[in-house]
Amino acid sequence: MTEPDAQPAKRWDDQWEDRPAIGADEPVSITAYPNGPLLVRGTFEILTPTGEVIPPRRKTVALCRCGVSTLKPFCDGSHKAIGFKTEQEPPAPQPPLPT
Amino acid sequence: MSAGLLELLLENSPTATEADLAATLRELTAAALGETADLLQDDDLQTALFLAYELRYSGLRGVDDAWEWHPEVLALCASIEPEFEKALRERALMPELPEPGxxxxxxxxxxxxxxxxxxxxxxxxxxxxxxxxxxxxxxxxxxxxxxxxxxxxxxxxxxxxxxxxxxxxxxxxxxxxxxxxxxxxxxxxxxxxxxxxxxxxxxxxxxxxxxxxxxxxxxxxxxxxxxxxxxxxxxxxxxxxxxxxxxxxxxxxxxxxxxxxxxxxxxxxxxxxxxxxxxxxxxxxxxxxxxxxxxxxxxxxxxxxxxxxxxxxxxxxxxxxxxxxxxxxxxxxxxxxxx
The missing domain is CATH 1.20.910.10 (Heme oxygenase-like)
Incomplete structure (x- = not known):
């Protein structure tokens, strides 16, 4: 048996230097699914135009980008019915801004 | 044969031993598989498989949970499953396969x-x-x-x-x-x-x-x-x-x-x-x-x-x-x- 370490325990995520801990500091990720919605993961809030929070029903949400969802801002799968097609992702580089 | 399965699982036959019930079930299953016109529409075979599978989920009322891994129950599944899979493979309308990506x-x-x-x-x-x-x-x-x-x-x-x-x-x-x-x-x-x-x-x-x-x-x-x-x-x-x-x-x-x-x-x-x-x-x-x-x-x-x-x-x-x-x-x- 070894003596219990006198050092305080480290939390496991302290060991990751390149990634913040899961929680408030974790960057939100938005993934564009081809011919479909934007999937949003992480800790985020979705607001109405007047600033009210739309309560999230799930951890990962899909946001409409075809414009015809009946559940906006969320996707309801309607993009398939209208044959919605997206551009190749990621988009071509933008021209540089004029200086 | 699903009735034969239940009789075995409930162990409630006053006359037959477990070995007899198991042997009868094997015969009934083989006969049912031989006679079925369509396994997908066969009430008896699908019920038997459903009951055997239910032991892996919530169990069956009055049935000892140990039956889940009993060789006779596994054998019953193993006799129905290949025929079931074969029927599905024959009848499912497969599309042209894409490249894996x-x-x-x-x-x-x-x-x-x-x-x-x-x-x-x-x-x-x-x-x-x-x-x-x-x-x-x-x-x-x-x-x-x-x-x-x-x-x-x-x-x-x-x-x-x-x-x-x-x-x-x-x-x-x-x-x-x-x-x-x-x-x-x-x-x-x-x-x-x-x-x-x-x-x-x-x-x-x-x-x-x-x-x-x-x-x-x-x-x-x-x-x-x-x-x-x-x-x-x-x-x-x-x-x-x-x-x-x-x-x-x-x-x-x-x-x-x-x-x-x-x-x-x-x-x-x-x-x-x-x-x-x-x-x-x-x-x-x-x-x-x-x-x-x-x-x-x-x-x-x-x-x-x-x-x-x-x-x-x-x-x-x-x-x-x-x-x-x-x-x-x-x-x-x-x-x-x-x-």
Whole structure:
């Protein structure tokens, strides 16, 4: 048996230097699914135009980008019915801004 | 032969020994498999497989849990499963296989599920179904929906890498993100109770046709065999990809019949949930799996095509019965339908 370490325990995520801990500091990720919605993961809030929070029903949400969802801002799968097609992702580089 | 299985499991024969009952069951099973005209529509064989599989889920009342791994029960499954799988492989309409890749597999799955011209139970429910037909719809769905997500969960320890993470992401949502009252199976039970049905697991097994049991058995078979992990991934993808819009129509149907949000919440929840799940299932689950293990590509599409085939058949039977003014449930002497 070894003596219990006198050092305080480290939390496991302290060991990751390149990634913040899961929680408030974790960057939100938005993934564009081809011919479909934007999937949003992480800790985020979705607001109405007047600033009210739309309560999230799930951890990962899909946001409409075809414009015809009946559940906006969320996707309801309607993009398939209208044959919605997206551009190749990621988009071509933008021209540089004029200086 | 399903009666023979129950007699063995309940160990309630006053005269026969366990060995005798087991031997009789083996003979009955072999005879039933030899005689069946269509395994997918065979009430007896599908009921027997369903009962044997149920030991792996919630168990059977009055049956010792140890039977789950009893060699006789495993032998019963092992005798039915190859014939069942063969029937599904022969009859599922396989598309042309794409190259194994996330983009190509997802695109081919969206094409397969989008070109599915199956009968539309959802349109019928939205526009025409009577209250009694709507209740029958819930009874038929209850066989799977009261254990919604469970058959696909078998695949989690059988997958690795991105496909595993994708399946966990979907299943966590199916199980309400860890909240009991948000679990999809629980939401379905709430819908059943809301229209006055009994939401006890297995309550309606005796009144549903074989094809409904076959649909559930197919998922369990795909999920419980590591060899078929491609099929269970493809099955889930097809299920999710054909769900959002039908669920919107189901919800509309129950609203038309005068039911409130307590009853329709399950369907409304699925419009939003499955629009998320179908993206993850097509690309991150099925697409990644076929990329990482290209030898599973064909089974991914087999699982998807088999799911579409069986559920299409089931839907056709429901619509045929309803449009003919008859019940979509199995004719039995005592109906479990509430008076």
């Amino acid at each position: 996330v983009e190509s597999v997802a695109a081919a799955l969206f094409e397969l599920t989008g070109s599915d011209t199956g009968p539309s139970v959802s349109r019928y429910l939205a526009k025409k179904a009577t209250d009694e037909q709507a209740q029958e719809f819930l009874i038929l769905r209850s066989i799977y929906q009261l254990k919604e997500a469970d058959p696909h969960t078998w695949a989690i320890p059988r997958l690795r890498s991105r496909a595993k993470a994708a399946l966990v992401e979907i299943q966590a949502d199916e199980y309400g993100g860890g909240r009991f009252d948000r679990m999809h199976s629980e939401l379905f039970a709430r819908t059943m109770r809301g229209v006055g049905l009994d939401a006890t697991n297995g309550h309606y097994v005796d009144v549903v046709p074989a094809i409904t049991l076959a649909s559930s058995n197919m998922m369990t078979m795909f999920g419980a065999h590591r060899r078929l992990r491609g099929a269970i991934a493809g099955h889930l993808a097809a299920l999710e990809m054909t769900s959002s819009q039908p669920n919107r129509l189901y919800g509309n149907g129950f609203r038309r019949l005068g039911y409130n949000a307590d009853v329709t919440f399950y369907f409304d929840e699925h419009v939003e949930a499955d629009a998320v799940h179908e993206q993850i299932a097509a690309r991150d689950l099925a697409g990644s799996l076929a990329t990482d293990e290209p030898e599973l590509l064909e089974d991914v599409f087999f699982g998807a095509a088999a799911g579409l085939y069986v559920d299409g058949l089931s839907g056709t039977q429901q619509l045929d019965a309803w449009t003919a003014g008859t019940s979509a449930l199995r004719a039995t002497e005592t109906s479990s339908m509430p008076a």
